Amino acid sequence: MTQSASLLILQFLSWVADRPRTRTDVMEAWRSCPRTSVWEDCIVHGLVRFDKDKTASLTARGRAVLDGGKADE
Template identity: 55%
Template sequence: MTDPTSSLVLDLVEWVAARPRTYAEVMEAWRTSCPRLTVWEDALDGGLLIRTALPGAPPGVAVTRAGFDALARAGRSPLAPARRPMSRAAASA
């Protein structure tokens, strides 16, 4: 596992912190087929994000206290508009 506070992992945590996200939305934006790019897995393994399940709601993703602490240590504000990941269509253009 890479450092759980790497720049891309913090980008993901910051993006999730900006507003409630469904698991499907996070997977669509952040999933990768590259085995060397493990942003989602690193965020989970580092305890920065958790999957959530509420009755009647789609599965979600939330930032943990450790995730908010990591953002603060990096000088990132979870209240600031997070950078939106590039869509796959834009990335392949």
């Protein structure tokens, strides 16, 4: 993972952790970055999940990455 991708992932994780975000919030906020797949990458790597109420939340792994300040693969 590149350093810029890691920084974007940390920014996204911090944004999700800040307050409850719906799937619509995520799509609206991150569609301005069509060439990056930050939120999709976070889902694939198990860092973020969407709960039954369609609210995004950090997984334990996502919290660890955010707290550790790095996105290890």
